[in-house]
Amino acid sequence: xxxxxxxxxxxxxxxxxxxxxxxxxxxxxxxxxxxxxxxxxxxxxxxxxxxxxxxxxxxxxxxxxxxxxxxxxxxxxxxxxxxxxxxxxxxxxxxxxxxxxxxxxxxxxxxxxxxxxxxxxxxxxxxxxxxxxxxxxxxxxxxxxxxxxxxxxxxxxxxxxxxxxxxxxxxxxxxxxxxxxxxxxxxxxxxxxxxxxxxxxxxxxxxxxxxxxxxxxxxxxxxxxxxxxxxxxxxxxxxxxxxxxxxxxxxxxxxxxxxxxxxxxxxxxxxxxxxxxxxxxxxxxxxxxxxxxxxxxxxxxxxxxxxxxxxxxxxxxxxxxxxxx
Numbered sequence: 001x002x003x004x005x006x007x008x009x010x011x012x013x014x015x016x017x018x019x020x021x022x023x024x025x026x027x028x029x030x031x032x033x034x035x036x037x038x039x040x041x042x043x044x045x046x047x048x049x050x051x052x053x054x055x056x057x058x059x060x061x062x063x064x065x066x067x068x069x070x071x072x073x074x075x076x077x078x079x080x081x082x083x084x085x086x087x088x089x090x091x092x093x094x095x096x097x098x099x100x101x102x103x104x105x106x107x108x109x110x111x112x113x114x115x116x117x118x119x120x121x122x123x124x125x126x127x128x129x130x131x132x133x134x135x136x137x138x139x140x141x142x143x144x145x146x147x148x149x150x151x152x153x154x155x156x157x158x159x160x161x162x163x164x165x166x167x168x169x170x171x172x173x174x175x176x177x178x179x180x181x182x183x184x185x186x187x188x189x190x191x192x193x194x195x196x197x198x199x200x201x202x203x204x205x206x207x208x209x210x211x212x213x214x215x216x217x218x219x220x221x222x223x224x225x226x227x228x229x230x231x232x233x234x235x236x237x238x239x240x241x242x243x244x245x246x247x248x249x250x251x252x253x254x255x256x257x258x259x260x261x262x263x264x265x266x267x268x269x270x271x272x273x274x275x276x277x278x279x280x281x282x283x284x285x286x287x288x289x290x291x292x293x294x295x296x297x298x299x300x301x302x303x304x305x306x307x308x309x310x311x312x313x314x315x316x317x318x319x320x321x322x323x324x325x
Contacts, residue, residue, distance in 0.1 A: 003110075005139075006174045007045045007185060016188050018264075019110060019204060022048035026187035031290040033186035034193050038290070040146020042183040044191045046165075047139030047173060050113025054104040054120075056129035063104065066123055067095065068213065068236070070224040076101040079158045079165075081222040083203075083213060084119065089235025091211045093119070094203030094222070096165070098158040105156060105167055107140050109204050139173045141166045142191065149182045162198070193287035196295050199251055199322045205264060206249060206284040206297060212236070214245035215299060217323045247281065247299050248323035254286070254294035255316040261286045261294045262313035268298045271309035271316060280304050283312050297322070 003022035008015055012028030015021070023045045026033055036042040054063065064072035069082035076099055084093040093116045096107050108116055117133050124131075143149055144163040151157045151166055158165040168176055177185060195202065201216040212235060213223045223236060239245055254261055268281040281300030289295050296312055302325045304310075310317045 003048055005045055005047050007047075007177050010177060010185060013185075014187070020048060020188045020192075022110065024185065024187040025189045027185055030187070030189055030193075030288065033184075033190035034290040036184065037144045037186050037190055037194055040144050040148070042144065042186045043147075043149075043177075044142040044144070044186050044188065045139075045173070045177070046107075046142055046188070046191075047170070048110040049135075049140045050108045050110065050116070051134045051138045051140065051167065052106040052108070052113055052117055052120075053132045053134050054106070054129055055102065055132075056127070058127040059104050059129050060099065062124075062127040062129050063097075064227070066120070066230060068223040068230060068232075069097075070227040071097065071099075074099050077157075077159070079160050081218075083218065083222050084116065085213075085230070085232025085236070087231055089212050089232035089239075090209065091203060091207045091213060091216075091218075096158065098156070100156055105158070107158075107165070107167075109202070112204070137170055138167045139170045141168050141173070141176065143182065147183075152176065162194075162200075189287065192285065193289045193295070196251075196285050196287045196297055197289055197292060199249070199297065201249060201297070202285065206299065208299075211247075211299070212239060212245055214239050215247045215323060216249045244302055244325070245323070246302055248302050248321065248325055249284075250281075250298050250300055250304075251320040251322055252283075252296040252298055252310065252312055252317040253292065253320070254296055254312060256293040258294070258315050261288065262296060262315050266313035268300055268317075269311045270304075271311050273311075275311060275314050277311075280310075286312075 013024040016025035067082035082095045156167040266283040267279040269277040286296035
């Protein structure tokens with residue numbers, strides 16, 4: 001059964017599609033919603049994201065063995081990011097974590113929680129840990145950076161540079177939205193535009209089946225280079241110490257005269273080769289920004305010249321490197 005947020009019944013709500021199906025794309029004014037978030041006002045309904053918890057005395061030391069992040073001594077209420085890699089070092093899952101002193105709370109991409117839970121369950125062995133899918137019980141809500149609103153009492157907060165993520169009991173979601181203290185809702189299109197502007201990769205959009213963390217700029221943020229062995233660690237170390245990743249993430253300024261913007265998966269080529277030229281990468285995310293106009297992220301071959309004009313689909317694009325070649 002497909003998820004549908006109760007906030008889709010709010011005035012002006014237009015449902016999102018694709019990976020963010022189930023919450024509002026916008027509430028009638030995309031650019032107003034973006035400006036509000038950028039100014040630290042309002043909130044974003046991210047209740048379609050998956051939520052898992054890990055309890056037990058071994059929770060941090062056990063997760064430390066499985067994840068790319070150093071979490072064995074993670075202080076309570078300190079937010080961190082981590083990945084689960086394949087044996088070949090390819091990105092499989094992205095995790096956003098916080099420990100409240102007794103429980104590790106994780107949120108992950110919509111619909112990914114079941115596969116992540118299955119993997120983690122398979123790795124429990126003799127460790128004293130218990131895993132629970134809490135997606136039906138808790139909804140993620142974002143208060144943007146700069147928001148002066150106080151989080152509801154008793155609600156776990158994950159503090160990040162981009163705002164405060166609230167693990168809100170799902171039955172309180174409608175009440176939260178109707179409480180004027182938190183400002184007006186903003187849709188995921190506004191949230192995504194600010195994410196693309198900030199060059200922040202998202203697992204499942206900026207990644208495909210062969211993406212390694214170096215390609216999308218996650219070394220040092222979601223991947224700790226000074227920790228012990230974990231699945232895929234050999235690839236991480238080898239590329240970091242001996243080579244360069246085969247692809248790199250770029251930020252694209254798109255031609256604003258076009259009526260449409262390229263979507264996820266659209267090919268990226270050299271502008272000089274034309275729309276039938278050799279594909280050098282693909283668009284991973286795109287958005288219409290309230291100040292920058294149409295923008296995108298793309299994954300391209302490492303040897304694409306930094307100053308080369310590109311075509312994203314059929315749209316002219318100028319690139320800025322996110323990951324250096």
